Amino acid sequence: MTYKAAVVGAAGFAGIECARLLLAHPSFDLAVVTSDALAGTPLAKAYPAFAGATDLAFRANDEAQADLASCDVAFLAVPHTASLGLTPQLMAQGVTVIDLSADFRLRDPVVYEQWYGVPHTATDLLARAAFGLPEVAADQLACAAADHAAGNAVLVACAGCYPTATSLAAAPLIREGLLATAGAVVVDAVSGVTGAGKKATERTHFCFADENLEAYGVGTHRHTPEIEQILGLEGRLVFTPHLAPLNRGLLSTVTLPVVAGTAVPSAEELTALYESFYAGRPLVTVLPAGQLPRTDSVAGTCRAHVAAVPDARTRSIVAVGAIDNLGKGAAGQAVQCANIVFGLPEDAGLAAVAVPV
Amino acid sequence: MTYKAAVVGAAGFAGIECARLLLAHPSFDLAVVTSDALAGTPLAKAYPAFAGATDLAFRANDEAQADLASCDVAFLAVPHTASLGLTPQLMAQGVTVIDLSADFRLRDPVVYEQWYGVPHTATDLLARAAFGLPEVAADQLACAAADHAAGNAVLVACAGCYPTATSLAAAPLIREGLLATAGAVVVDAVSGVTGAGKKATERTHFCFADENLEAYGVGTHRHTPEIEQILGLEGRLVFTPHLAPLNRGLLSTVTLPVVAGTAVPSAEELTALYESFYAGRPLVTVLPAGQLPRTDSVAGTCRAHVAAVPDARTRSIVAVGAIDNLGKGAAGQAVQCANIVFGLPEDAGLAAVAVPV
């Protein structure tokens, strides 16, 4: 059995990656891809990777409305706020929405307005949105799957890229009670340039990104409250994102103080703790003690690699997570969430490994 | 039905890519991967892309001999000369050999000795080796497939990376009789650094390869006679390979003088000619007139993109081919050849498209 799928806003990097994954998916049929900017353009013209592989073309959203309404699932790869209007409309038409945008991630509309600078205009849906980070928020997706199995259109708000890598790296420690009750949790994360989006700007210009490292958005990045919400770290997270000269890949390094009165675990104990936490999860791999995640080992995939290293000297633990920001950090995770909602194996269509070199 | 497969010499870049493709292949079961240098090491340790995806480990060639002999097919990703001994032995055991090395590519052992500096010690197999470049040398592979269907172990000598990109770009013109009867055919090709192999040397050191362009092996590269043989260009090929700072990708730019007495075709005529030449070939895509191949559109895949542009002013045609040097240029093509020999769809397990960005 196959399901009819759409990608709304498919011209951008997350959207087109979503389209790529769906085109090769065993259970979703990609029927509609929309982009007002590229309406009428074949995917293969805008992204020649598709040359010889698909004749699909981008369609204007208005023109495609009837076809969208007939889909089983729509992946929204739109800028924040755009989803606030689209989602209720699609759900009313019985279409399950997998939202890659930030619009339904934060539970509290006040926090949303604080960080995004605009009021939330679909607050009634917030309670219905399952958070899309399967390995860390399994219950919500299970509820959504049950709801969907009962014949309802459901809504998944997929986690952002930095929150995904950071939460996968830190969640086992925090859930296990190893985090000190006070003191900052410091996240320094580095992203490839696809994370900056498709728009041609000075920031994304090759000559300003190549051979350069920089921090940005210190103290102000919108993923901050999202990470705090996932990990229960309100007011304790110092999050500094960085940009480095590569296309795909996101490495999050999380430094956490260990709770008083507990011995700092050994590397092997940490590995065992992580393996237990992620047991049965096909897309998160805990590396053996002594090995650290590399982004090139997950590039182009929906996989995450994690590891944690104790620093007894300072009573800290350094946890590291590596993902592809467009894979497990966006489109791949969206498809993984859809798999779960539709009762498919969570890694259906997502099992590919990275090119080894 | 599935076939038991081995990769011999799997620690190198072409070998490990071959292993990756076979692990996901619908009809080949990867049973044995050998490497004397890494014997005992899990693939996932040497190449962490495999972490969480396979428990296979490299085995020493000696130790794996019995298992190799029981395979239906062995992919040899070994340095040249190593294949001269291995191939007869495996074929005698009934194992079909897909040779990624240069040992059986050149028909004439004199030419082999001239360019490789060592005598050919398995000349009796030369006549039996099918040349592994399916879209350009279809007949030989068809014979091999028939031979294999009759129950025989066969040998395929897969084309090299530069010969593949160059031949795919130029073959339609030459086969169509558009090449002048005299004058050099100039091939300037640029490869990513995976083409220089896994060995850590000054050439492959990041700091000497990054932000650098260079030509190498001018007039002496061993792919020269191979290209001349494929295209019937004996003594007319000026081939200059270059290195550029990227991992995977090979672009070959071929400049050919147009035969006297013929109008130089238009871009559209050339496109039509190419489309006709490659009709029915799923892994070679002719780009529409006005579009030129980009290596990132085929990176990580077994696909090739080609285009040809007329330059009436100089009565020349510039043909361009883009491949992944480890994909269509090595491991992917090897699997494609195996598919053909085993009667499978030629793109079985090879249909993936590149990440769009």
Place this chain on the structure above:
Amino acid sequence: MTYKAAVVGAAGFAGIECARLLLAHPSFDLAVVTSDALAGTPLAKAYPAFAGATDLAFRANDEAQADLASCDVAFLAVPHTASLGLTPQLMAQGVTVIDLSADFRLRDPVVYEQWYGVPHTATDLLARAAFGLPEVAADQLACAAADHAAGNAVLVACAGCYPTATSLAAAPLIREGLLATAGAVVVDAVSGVTGAGKKATERTHFCFADENLEAYGVGTHRHTPEIEQILGLEGRLVFTPHLAPLNRGLLSTVTLPVVAGTAVPSAEELTALYESFYAGRPLVTVLPAGQLPRTDSVAGTCRAHVAAVPDARTRSIVAVGAIDNLGKGAAGQAVQCANIVFGLPEDAGLAAVAVPV
């Protein structure tokens, strides 16, 4: 003694590099840098490399007119056609013009119109323009220097980046009479992305340039007639430019058929010929036989490395030139030309070597 200098159009890549060189020059005082787009912006804000090093700010061209008129020399780093109007005006005010644009490079206004698509509106200056490629067109610059010494404002039309690398590589062979009288001269050249300019476009987007190789402008690049003019190759040049993922660097590979009746010279003979041709020229270095130019060895400098390799088998010579497209290919050469015109050592302010790694 110092001279007052201006850079007009300094916001772009060639202009700002020119500003950098002049700020450190022993004999030119950079007094004015203009950019209408960035008027009022400190150089250090637009290009933070200057932070802590200069307080200069970009000025609007109109506002700076009086100061421009008082300069001894103006470097024009403007788009083609803009120079057609600016140059006569500045020269009338007694300002020597070093033009980095294409407006006065081509002797024949018909050819200019053919390739640039606009009529030439300052044809009277064409005969007065010295071509700015000192090692290949020394006489014209010598005349300009004499003219300038006599108190006149002079005009130098600096060579383009591809013509510079290509001509430096090929000129000794052609001037020596080694080129066959018929047959194409094939130039495949590869440029870093700074060559595509500062404008943020899909072409210059990191994610479309990184890990990619492509050819562009086949048969239509505007440097074609410029190279033909310099080398006397009318109608014989097949020039294909390529883009590779690096910031600065341009490698030109030139394949030339050897004239009939002459033995193809040995590598050592070619090296000797080149060394003789470039004797006394501090900024062009002939590499020893067996060594080939690398762009990273000249990046950030005004230097060029050249070498030529014989291919007796095909009666061809492959000549290779490496430059920094913004250095010897643009701003550095402009300053070199100014040095000559003002009677300074030609490498004054330009002697820096590249970082070794």
Place this chain on the structure above:
Amino acid sequence: MTYKAAVVGAAGFAGIECARLLLAHPSFDLAVVTSDALAGTPLAKAYPAFAGATDLAFRANDEAQADLASCDVAFLAVPHTASLGLTPQLMAQGVTVIDLSADFRLRDPVVYEQWYGVPHTATDLLARAAFGLPEVAADQLACAAADHAAGNAVLVACAGCYPTATSLAAAPLIREGLLATAGAVVVDAVSGVTGAGKKATERTHFCFADENLEAYGVGTHRHTPEIEQILGLEGRLVFTPHLAPLNRGLLSTVTLPVVAGTAVPSAEELTALYESFYAGRPLVTVLPAGQLPRTDSVAGTCRAHVAAVPDARTRSIVAVGAIDNLGKGAAGQAVQCANIVFGLPEDAGLAAVAVPV
């Protein structure tokens, strides 16, 4: 007046960069460059950036001993422990030693043995070694300069790359008393691959470094005690170094908890504090509030860019420093220290700015 200088161990990346700087220095004459591995090889052959610029060749250390002894200053770019023997010997011959290695950085030989795994065998020199980080440890260099002016050979132990960027970023805050009395100081720093050295290994292989981000040496990197010593942070530093795909550049992001009872300063207050701290220092530039350091703005130079951003929400300050790991992080700083010792302007020969793009 000029001084005779030597670089010992000049074949590596820091050594050859030192040679480049000295070759262009107004007051040091580079007389001797040694390398046992490359003895007899011209610099221009090993590093073609020098082609056409110098005829110097590497010499064996033994063979060069007499010439070394006649130098005014020797820059030691040798592996740790090698300097323990060389330094006393050179100083006994009256040669001032600028040591780029780690051998004399740590005051306490017990700490040295703990982190470097070997006993310190020249402990008597530890007290005489001036720490080479001029903007943070000015007094020690002033003493060394006075000592040198009195006719004595002196010893400078130049700071490491990570300690330099980190200390320049954090010192003003800590010296000003803004750091909380407890809680970890977290340093996540990212280096380009030249930081991994010249040796060709899997780590420095282009294909394993390109398009990859990774952390390494978590909790164990030898720069940890050095940073703690400089900043007075014994036992409080969690230092995680990372590798990113660029040649030169090091970005250090330092997260510090603000002392209780003090308002977290504003961005403008922090900028003012930093500007005051670095007043009169030509090679450290404090960026205006709102601007963050980029490594490409200091690549190839001896400059550092720093900035600090308050995060009142978490009562933290994030301080960022950017340097070229081989420039201000190694060879440039060594020359800066030598300048100070010899009574020259501290930026003599070091004033170059980075290429703007």
